[in-house]
Amino acid sequence: MSDTDKQIKNPDNKTFKAYRQSFDVRFEYPVHFTHQVFDFDNPLLESVLDRLNEQKCHRCIVFIDSNVAETHPEIIKKIESYFQAREKKIELACQPCIMPADKKSGWDIVHNIVSVIKENHLDRQSFVIAVGGGSVLDIVGFACSIVHRGLRLLRLPTTTLAQADAGIGVKNGMDTSYMKNFIGTFAPPFAVINDFDFLSTLSFEDWTAGIAEAFKVAIIKDADFFDYLCTNGDALRQRDISVMTEAIYRCAMIHLEHIRTSGDAFEFGSARPLDFGHWAAHKIETISDYQIGHGQAVAIGIAIDSFYAMRQGLINQAQLQRITEGLIRCGLDVYNEIISKRTAAGELTILEGLRQFQEHLGGELTVTLPKNIGAKIEVNNIDSDIIEEAVQYLQGICKQGSD
Structure with missing residues (x-):
C-alpha cells in the first residue's frame, strides 16, 4: 500500500477511499x-x-x-x-x-x-x-x-x-x-x-522572422528542409513569395506534427524541443525591452546553441558554418551587441535566461541541441564558459561581415 492509499480514520472509525479521477479530452482544429x-x-x-x-x-x-x-x-x-x-x-x-x-x-x-x-x-x-x-x-x-x-x-x-x-x-x-x-x-x-x-x-524584419522558426524545426527535425532553406536563402531574403509560402507550409506541418505526436502537447514535462534556441532568444528580447524582435532573437539563439552543440561534438564545424551562413543569407543576424552585455558581477546577462527558462518549463533544466542536422538531443547542464566562447565566435562573424 502506498502512502497515498493509507487512510486516516474519522472519529467514528469510518474510512473513505480516495477517488482517482482520470479522463481524456480530445482537441481537434484545422x-x-x-x-x-x-x-x-x-x-x-x-x-x-x-x-x-x-x-x-x-x-x-x-x-x-x-x-x-x-x-x-x-x-x-x-x-x-x-x-x-x-x-x-x-x-x-x-x-x-x-x-x-x-x-x-x-x-x-x-x-x-x-x-x-x-x-x-x-x-x-x-x-x-x-x-x-x-x-x-x-x-x-x-x-x-x-x-x-x-x-x-x-x-x-x-x-x-x-x-x-x-x-x-x-x-x-x-x-x-x-x-x-x-x-x-x-x-x-x-x-x-x-x-x-x-x-x-x-517589413523586412517581419518577413524574415518566420525564417528563423523554419530553421529551428529544420535543424532538429528535417535535414531535407534545412537543405531547402540554405539553398533558397537568397530567394527568401529577396522576398520570393513562392519560396516563402513553401517554407511556411513545411514549417507549420512539422510544428503541428510535433504537437500531435509528442505526447506532451500541453508541456507538462521539462523538454520542449520546439524551444530550441529560445532560452537565449527570450532573454535577448527582454534585455532589449523587446526592441529586438522574436525572429531575430531566435536566429541568434539558434547560433549560440549550435556553437554549443559543435563544442560538445554533436555537430561538426562545417555544419555550424552552414547554419550561421544559412541564417545570414536569409537576412538574419547571428550577433547583436546586446548578447555581450554583462551583469554587475561580470557574468553575461543572457545566462540569466537559463534560470528563467528552467523556471518557465518547471523541473530540471532541459535544453534541446542539434545532433547532426535533422535530429536532436536534450542536455541538462550548460557550461557558461562555452556560452562565452559562442558569443565571441558570433561577434567575430559579425566583424568579418562588416569588413
Missing part, C-alpha cells in the same frame, strides 16, 4: 492555407465557422492588429461586406476592433478585450476572430481563454512567424518586463486560416 480570405467569392471563412454544422447564425467579434489595419486600410470594409453578404450564417456582433500590436500592453488590453466581449454578450458558442501577428493572436487568445472559461477562437495569422509557428499552436501568452510569456494559458484554437496575401506588406 489549419487552412488560402489567399484573399475576405474576398466575396472565397467561402472558406464561412465554412470554417460553420464546420460543426450547428444550423445557426454564428455571432463573431473581429480584433485586428493595428499594423494590419494600417497596411491594409480596406480591411474593415472588406470584413463588413463579407459578413453582410452571408448574414444568414455569420454575423458581426460589433464593428471590427483595432488592437495595438504589443504583448507588453498588459492587463489593460486584456480588460478591454474582455469588456468588448461582455458588452456584446458573446457566449461560449460565439466566435472571436483574431487577425494579426503573433503578439495580437497571443493576447486576444489569452483573453478568450479566460472569458466563460474559454470562447471559440479563430486565428488569422498575418506574419511569416505567426503563420509558420506562433499562430498555429496551442498556446497564448502575455509578456512582462521580467519574462517573455510569463502570463498565458494552453488553449487550442477552433481553427486557423493562413492567408498568404497578408505577407506582401510586411
